[in-house]
Amino acid sequence: VLSGTPTKRWYLIEMARAFTHNRGLITVASILPSGSRSIAQQEKAELTLRDFLDRKGVQAFAKIITADDPYIGSKQLLETYGMGPLVPNTILLGDSDDPSPDSVERYCKTIRMCHDAQRNVIIVRDPNASDEESDTLLPPLYGRNVRRQIDVWWGGGMQSNGGLMLILAYLLRTSWQWRSADIRLKLVVGNPAAAEAAKTNLENLTTSLRIGAQSEIILAEDRPFERILQTSSRSADLVFLGLAVPEDDAQSYYQTLQERTAGLPPTVMVLASENLDFSEMLQKD
Numbered sequence: 001v002l003s004g005t006p007t008k009r010w011y012l013i014e015m016a017r018a019f020t021h022n023r024g025l026i027t028v029a030s031i032l033p034s035g036s037r038s039i040a041q042q043e044k045a046e047l048t049l050r051d052f053l054d055r056k057g058v059q060a061f062a063k064i065i066t067a068d069d070p071y072i073g074s075k076q077l078l079e080t081y082g083m084g085p086l087v088p089n090t091i092l093l094g095d096s097d098d099p100s101p102d103s104v105e106r107y108c109k110t111i112r113m114c115h116d117a118q119r120n121v122i123i124v125r126d127p128n129a130s131d132e133e134s135d136t137l138l139p140p141l142y143g144r145n146v147r148r149q150i151d152v153w154w155g156g157g158m159q160s161n162g163g164l165m166l167i168l169a170y171l172l173r174t175s176w177q178w179r180s181a182d183i184r185l186k187l188v189v190g191n192p193a194a195a196e197a198a199k200t201n202l203e204n205l206t207t208s209l210r211i212g213a214q215s216e217i218i219l220a221e222d223r224p225f226e227r228i229l230q231t232s233s234r235s236a237d238l239v240f241l242g243l244a245v246p247e248d249d250a251q252s253y254y255q256t257l258q259e260r261t262a263g264l265p266p267t268v269m270v271l272a273s274e275n276l277d278f279s280e281m282l283q284k285d
Helices: 010-020 039-055 070-080 101-116 161-173 192-208 225-232 250-261
Strands: 027-033 061-067 090-094 120-125 149-153 182-189 214-219 238-242 267-271
Touching: 010 090, 010 120, 010 161, 027 039, 027 070, 039 061, 061 070, 070 101, 101 120, 101 250, 101 267, 149 161, 161 182, 161 238, 161 267, 182 192, 182 225, 192 214, 214 225, 225 250, 250 267
Parallel strands: 027 061, 090 120, 149 182, 149 238, 182 214, 238 267
Antiparallel strands: 120 267
């Protein structure tokens, strides 16, 4: 988890904990500017972070490194961090709130670097986040009959981002915070003829899986995807979207992310590693 200052992006750590159920290994990492800490000060800051996580009841490792810029620090962390053969397979980070060209360039390079290193990338955007330690992704449940709603936007199939998104939605659904949430698997099609075939395929998929998802086919009717997304997921508690690999035009990539997620509830954007097959994990025994 590239958390920065944990108190400002506590929801990232809460999301990681909801995914792992305290059975996976989490490392909370922060990258500090070079020269801001001596080695002794860096070790003390790492100990302070570890104590803070312990007080919050989070079972996680703490790692603090220094670098000239966040991209270099992320690269250093990716290349060197691990425990023997055990290395992180997923990088979780927040949305960038700095639109300056240099920041956007570094942010997109970090995403691309993680993907090239065959790591899953999860970007969590929470429009309700503040500078305080608050579980904004996990609003309180006022009664036993309240059910959360998780929207998963389907596109690339099980071998692409779709498989990882379904696994993450399932892991959330089995955590105590999101217990028994409704998972809606959504697919946009261009015409009624395609809708019938897509409905059959998606229903067969949800039947074969063990996560209890419901399928929903949406006709585009000449509407752009962004408008469909905004309308259909407005009432969701959490939205999963597939993420493309950043190419050369970082500004265009960043702008697309911002426009696509503007006005949405908390959103999780997922870029799956190409060397993982998620289909077997989701099939019934």
